[in-house]
Amino acid sequence: MTDAATTVQEPARAPGRGRGRPRGSYAKSEETRAAILDAALEVFGQGGFRGGALRAVAERVGMSEAGLLHHFKNKSALLIAVLERRDELSYSRVPLDQLDGVAALRRLVALVAYNTTKPGVVDLFCTLSAEATSPDHPAHAYFQNRYEWTRNSLAVAFGKVEAGGGLRPGVSPAIAARGTIAMMDGLQVQWLMDRSSLNMAEELRRYFRQISTLDL
């Protein structure tokens, strides 16, 4: 999963974050939080939630576990914060629900190409989306919402494509949306397993050509 979903999600608010103005000692604190989130991204990316230790995150940031937990109540809260932060960045790059149909697909391909240069992010969402499949996983609800939102937004985008006669016969917007997400998620697994086995962006573009008549 990932990225499919990774890629696109509505902006989420991070707890405790106000508008971006430094004030008092908040500035330093925000900086520390950001550093923690960067470290946690990698740690959770490699080991998932269960395999990623707070200790490992703390080490990377250069502080103790207790110090880290001053900024985030617990491990789950840290994970959610990481995911929400990624979503903000992804959304600012590809606001799926605000783009014209063709533009959305093009940006999606570009995003996948970009992600190829950021393995940590791909890793994070791929590992976590599979892990969060369990109903009791701390990010289960999060991913359910994410998939639903992504699926709907993509369906809207494909609806615009369809209106322009750009969808091949037998392909509906809903089908295209589900298929696109599945394709993106699946490509990531193969790519992470062996990065020379395929080119994610290229394969996604091919998929779009299979279900549409657009020139991407």
Place this chain on the structure above:
Amino acid sequence: MTDAATTVQEPARAPGRGRGRPRGSYAKSEETRAAILDAALEVFGQGGFRGGALRAVAERVGMSEAGLLHHFKNKSALLIAVLERRDELSYSRVPLDQLDGVAALRRLVALVAYNTTKPGVVDLFCTLSAEATSPDHPAHAYFQNRYEWTRNSLAVAFGKVEAGGGLRPGVSPAIAARGTIAMMDGLQVQWLMDRSSLNMAEELRRYFRQISTLDL
């Protein structure tokens, strides 16, 4: 994942009694091993390798952890044994490299439909293939080989389809193979996240129709 190829499961045996195959003490031992593998399948399916505890497996079988480790050297060995056993069963159901092109695709769709009734198996391969993306995961090499084999076998099958003029223009056997695996893996994530969100077999059939002219 592979599940494509992976996924097949047989009815679980009750721990104590099974077929009466009398022979030294091997019979009993084999029975116990089988019971352990069945239990481990579910446990690793839900929590992955890192999240699945030996204790949970032992409880299901009704024995102690130490007793369990008498049959399998360690946790990693147990995991590999589970995966290999699943592959044997899967292969006996869908010998991908021995089937005629069209038959292979039909059996694949049927397998996915069948898997829908065995969530434990789908869970296992979905969670583990993502987890095993890390180079240091005990099943990393295993999955790399599995993906390579599946990709090659599928490419051969699609090659036969292509020879019969069954592939749409612009679609090569290699592309179709990678795409099929990606689609199957991705569909599983969405399905596990919300089982009412889609019909895996139906979506796979649709994909085949998008890349081929076959009547499935």
Place this chain on the structure above:
DNA sequence: GTCTATAATCGGATAGAC
């Protein structure tokens, strides 16, 4: 073959000083 006991870590989380 299976159990009890135990070793040896490791992980998350809290309390309280500074």
Place this chain on the structure above:
DNA sequence: GTCTATCCGATTATAGAC
């Protein structure tokens, strides 16, 4: 805001009795 100290629980794995 950050640290030290500490608690507590969970795990894997081994040793040795039955």
